[in-house]
Structure formats: structure tokens, C-alpha cells
Amino acid sequence: MEEKFQPDVIIIGTGLAGLTAAMEITNAGKKVLLLDQETEQNIGGQAFWSFGGLFLVNSPQQRKLGIKDSYELALQDWKGTAGFDREEDYWPGKWAEAYLKFAAYEKYAYVSKLGIKFMFMVGWAERGDGSATGHGNSVPRFHVSWGTGTGVVKPFVDKAYEAEKKGLLQMKFRHRVTDLIIENNKAKGVKGDILENDDKERGAETNRNVISRFEYHASHVIIASGGIGANHELVRKN
Template identity: 65%
Template sequence: MAEEADVIVVGAGLSGLVAATEIADAGKRVIVVDQEGEQSLGGQAFWSFGGLFLVDSPEQRRLGIKDSYELAMQDWLGTAGFDRDEDYWPRQWAEAYVAFAAGEKRDWLRAMGHRIFPVVGWAERGGYDAMGHGNSVPRFHVTWGTGPGIVEPFERRAREALKSGR
């Protein structure tokens, strides 16, 4: 396999498809392995409601929801705690992910054809402040087409990469 691919991705769920398609788009050859057959591309995300965590989105602003990176981080820290030495890397990941969700995530998905239902839901509802468990404002953005709708752009990109030998 080492001569056939630059990278091996284990798992063809949504995160595996995202990783594989980004790697292939960077010009690398990728092998994706999964215990399931091709009919299960996207894994559990395919069967999900297709909700996405976005911060300070146009959908939130249209509904009068005031959100920000700082508030989302307070919510995340209020739930996660990150109070141990071994929490260093999880905290780094959380900060990067919240920055992505508050920045380029929506536009990146939109460029692939992804669309969001114009109502924002409230998953993991918190205690109405930014220091308790959960979200203090609605951040649950539903994908048009639910789970299949969030998987489709990545499945399409993976199939295109397969056709081109990547």
C-alpha cells in the first residue's frame, strides 16, 4: 500500500471523508479503509439530522441571536472544564474548532454546495449563561437534506478523486 498512497485514512464516516477529500485536493493519493461497504459512506452522519455548530452566522444574526467566538468559547469551557494538564491539546483543538465555526466553516461548506435551513435550533441547551453546561444561545444549524445533505459534497469529492486516481 505504501507505493499506492501517500496517506491512509481509517474510516469512511464524515470526518474520514473530509480528511480524505482535503488530502486528495492537495494532490496526494489517499486510500480510505472502513469496516463497512461503500453503501455506508458518511457513516452515522448520513443518518443524522444534519445539524452543524456555527458561531455568529448570518442565520443567527437574522434571528437577532447575538453570538461571538468569545461567547462560544465560554460555553465550551463551561462544559469541558479543561482543568487538568492533559487537557492542553483538547483545549487547543476546541479553540481552533470554535474559530473555524466562527470564521470560514460556513463559507467553506457553501462553496461545495451545502445549504442551511434558515432557522437556528438549540441543541445542548445550557443554563442561560456562558459559564454553565451547554450553549447559552442557539447554534444548531440544520443542513438542507439533513444527514445526506451534509455527506453529499464530501462523497461527491471522494468519488471525483477516485476517478482521477487520487
């Protein structure tokens, strides 16, 4: 990183979550340092390999197929599975409501603006028991994007490189975050290992040879280090 580049936000992870956060923050004119333990070949993370099925509620594709869907029905379906009936379910419940509002009212326009297109039919993933009062999706909501996972990832990767050219984003690969720097209960930076570079193709296992250490500071830190199969050591430690 050039010494003069002082990020407003550090994001851990160049998967779809990290790239989306970076896009939003750099669009707002703020500077982002994006770190990932993997090589640049792996930019986009799991989403590159995914089926690229996007969850949308009351989309044009659903309406064309005569599928009647709504925010209210999707929330009922989600509650049918998750329950949200314990005290500790408060924030997951709020997250579900916010995500469903996004999926019902904003997401189609958001991804369309990025150039993501969909196949005409809508799939029925996480179908559950097929009723509106049981668990799972009571109607089809799985919209397969053109190009599947690669089609979803591409615009976000392109935006990252554009932001890098504008000087708003720096990406550092082979930077494995091992610690958050906490001051007054707030994450104010990260520390970790610099791993030896590796020229293996995307998806192949890379080495874990530590060649140096790093430490970066910013007023905000976002952890976007993945879900399925991801290392949650960072979250557990902090």
C-alpha cells in the same frame, strides 16, 4: 489496489471525518488509500443518518434572527462545560479553541462552497443552563442543513468518487484494520482482515467472515474510525 498505486496517506474510515480528510489531502494533489470495514453502501457512516445539524458561530442565520454570538462567547460556553482545568486538558482545550475559530470564521464559507445549504431557523441543542456563565450553549447554534444528514454527506461522497476518477484516491471496503504498523514511534502502515462482501442495504448488520488479510504502507496514517459506538480497539492497542 492496483500495485502501482502508492498512497501518501492511509485513512481508516469512510465516515464524514475520513471523507473530509481525504478531500483535503487529494485537493492538495496527494494520494490517499481509504479503508473501511463496512460495505460501499454504508459510505458516509453515521452522518448519513444524522440530523445534519451543524455547529456555527455568528452565522448569517443567527444574525438575521438577532442572535448575538462570537468566538469569545462560544469559548466561554465551552469552558463552562468542559472546564479544561486539569493538566491533561491542555490538548482538548487547544482543540476546542481551534474548532471554535473554524466554526466562527471559516466553516460557513467552507460548507457553503461545497453546496451545503441551511434552513432559516437556528436550533438550540446542548442548551445547558441557558446562562453565559454556566454550562452548555448560551445561544442557539444548531444549524439544520437542507436534506439533513444526507445533505451533509452527499458533497463529500461526490468529492471522493471524483478524486477516485482522477486516480488520487482508492477506496477499499470490507477492509477491517486490526493493527497499525509502527516504525520509530510513527504509524507507517496498517494490517487487517478482508471481510466477505455483503449486499445488505445501508445500515443493516453485515457479516464478519474473514476471507483474507491485507497490509498497506504509507508515510502517514489517519484514524477516522468513528466516535459514538465505534470500536476503539485500534486506539487502545497503539
